[in-house]
Amino acid sequence: MTAFRTHLEFLRKTDELCSLERPESPSPQVVAAEALRADGPAVRFRAAEKSHVGLASGVYGGVDQLTRQDRSPWTRLGIGLGVDRDPEYVDVLEAITDLGDRIDERDVTYVERAATATDRTVRELGLPTPPDEAWPHFTLGLLSVGSDDGTYWAPIHGTVLDGDTIRARVPAAIRERFERGESVTVALGVPAEALAATTLLTITDRLSTPIEDRRVGSTVPVIPTAGGLVPSSAEVVLETELATQQPDTRSEKPEFWERLVDGATVTLDVTGVFARDDAVVPFTPLDVPLADDLQLVALALAARLYDRVNGYWGVSPVDWLLLPAAGRLGICIVSTEVLYAGFEWQLANFLFSRSDCFDTVVLVDEETDPHDLGRVLGDLWVKAHPSRDWLFSEPDAPVARLPTYERDGTGARLYVDATWDPRWDEEYIAPRVSFLESYPPDIRTAVRESWTAFGFDSEPDDVGGA
Structure with missing residues (x-):
């Protein structure tokens, strides 16, 4: 304690x-x-x-x-x-x-x-x-x-x-x-x-x-x-x-x-x-973006959903689940393994059935890092095709509690499959742009040596990332 x-x-x-x-x-x-x-x-x-x-x-x-x-x-x-x-x-x-x-x-x-x-x-x-x-x-x-x-x-x-x-x-x-x-x-x-x-x-x-x-x-x-x-x-x-x-x-x-x-x-x-x-x-200033009361609810609800979803199939396919406070919990992002064809549809509907606060679920690949929300959301346009991977429910679905945009009493639920198709060969999947993948080994070694000489504690794992 x-x-x-x-x-x-x-x-x-x-x-x-x-x-x-x-x-x-x-x-x-x-x-x-x-x-x-x-x-x-x-x-x-x-x-x-x-x-x-x-x-x-x-x-x-x-x-x-x-x-x-x-x-x-x-x-x-x-x-x-x-x-x-x-x-x-x-x-x-x-x-x-x-x-x-x-x-x-x-x-x-x-x-x-x-x-x-x-x-x-x-x-x-x-x-x-x-x-x-x-x-x-x-x-x-x-x-x-x-x-x-x-x-x-x-x-x-x-x-x-x-x-x-x-x-x-x-x-x-x-x-x-x-x-x-x-x-x-x-x-x-x-x-x-x-x-x-x-x-x-x-x-x-x-x-x-x-x-x-x-x-x-x-x-x-x-x-x-x-x-x-x-x-x-x-x-x-x-x-x-x-x-x-x-x-x-x-x-x-x-x-x-x-x-x-x-x-x-x-x-x-x-x-x-x-x-x-x-x-x-x-104390927290109420109704202010990123305030403590909002962050507590975001983490508590994410913890509950993460626990429930990883206990549902008898395995733990979800690496992490995030309700970004920046989106006021109106969106749910899930890093998951796709177990079989149709799994992403089942996962999204399971999450919608367990909470009515969000109306959007985004599925991202396992290697995606929850720390960088900008890169996570970037997968929406890098990996998800609007005509194939953005899937809406009927427009008369119950209205979610927390999205802040204007609605007329009904609202479709949306899930986005922003994962690479598991049926693709690895050579057809674009690598992430980062320090480790964008420069030859000799340049990476020289940069690390300079980094250490400057007195920095951690390695530049993503120097040059985009």
């Missing part, structure tokens, strides 16, 4: 995090949005006052895959999950999948609470206030609901209305598990395992199983609170009760998981505020 502040320290050591003084103006939300737009590193804002918490944005993603660079959208989450300091994409998918697995017996580790009681109100924590709004917001939170059967976790985000009242959005499935006057707990700054697991379980409709019966319950040490178990290393813990008055139904700007599941509004009265010394919590 990697505590949130340890996660930030790992990002700092790998040059994935920069620290700034928190500005009085503009809002940290504006700075965070600009950092995402510019493909910058994660940003940590130091607390402006002693009573305030520190803030961190971009901790779980924020990189545009259409630009060629060393970092990838899964790098920062992979570091937080403890996969590696330079994690492979499939390893991150498998780590997320493992968190949602059922376990045979409960194995929960209880440890001492890291956050201590304070006399501060939620308003005095100094959470960020979005532009043109009057009240602070919190995002990327974890809601804990205790019951006789165990503890249920779900994502939560919302608005601080005053010193001891918050209006929040939670999945409708979890809202049904508690009544007015009951205690529930909100945790901010939780380990990546806990946040990734709650996102995965939410968007795959698996919130009905207590967290103690999931693998994440055995990997994240917890503490009991008035409202249920929460990660012991949480930076801020808010013990609350569901308010007796009717919830304010004014709309909140949604986190991205609300694009896939129904949400509900709740009003919570805060009865206790606990915080670590120099606490720091994550």
Whole structure:
């Protein structure tokens, strides 16, 4: 288990995090949005006052895959999950999948609470206030609901209305598990395992199983609170009760998981505020391209689909499966072996049947690298013939949830076979243009020697690539 502040320290050591003084103006939300737009590193804002918490944005993603660079959208989450300091994409998918697995017996580790009681109100924590709004917001939170059967976790985000009242959005499935006057707990700054697991379980409709019966319950040490178990290393813990008055139904700007599941509004009265010394919590500017909430959903859904598709045929034909955040999850790209004639059609329809968020599936060859999305999409015109390899369903197909172009209530599904025909002889298949394939061996050797003499650490594997 990697505590949130340890996660930030790992990002700092790998040059994935920069620290700034928190500005009085503009809002940290504006700075965070600009950092995402510019493909910058994660940003940590130091607390402006002693009573305030520190803030961190971009901790779980924020990189545009259409630009060629060393970092990838899964790098920062992979570091937080403890996969590696330079994690492979499939390893991150498998780590997320493992968190949602059922376990045979409960194995929960209880440890001492890291956050201590304070006399501060939620308003005095100094959470960020979005532009043109009057009240602070919190995002990327974890809601804990205790019951006789165990503890249920779900994502939560919302608005601080005053010193001891918050209006929040939670999945409708979890809202049904508690009544007015009951205690529930909100945790901010939780380990990546806990946040990734709650996102995965939410968007795959698996919130009905207590967290103690999931693998994440055995990997994240917890503490009991008035409202249920929460990660012991949480930076801020808010013990609350569901308010007796009717919830304010004014709309909140949604986190991205609300694009896939129904949400509900709740009003919570805060009865206790606990915080670590120099606490720091994550936040994300909502509805901004490449934001953390979008990246979390993209990776969690890709992990679920990757796991399901490789367990369907009794073999594992898919090398990787990607829902690019740059496409707001409206397209699904799959690197696969074509097992037999018609397999690509079956694979595309299997994916459409398992998710309604995208209306396009693109199949690419096994050797294709998920890091370079521009080259992946280039296979659409290099390998796929529009009259033969672009295949549409009937136009009255159900409308996918997430594509953002204008539609009239119906929409055909499309799959593109951008793989080389397996029946072709190898000599008829064009090689990729790269350093290793475009220059004679003596030139490649000379370039490597010069590269080393200049003091570069890694070899120029794709110098001259196009």
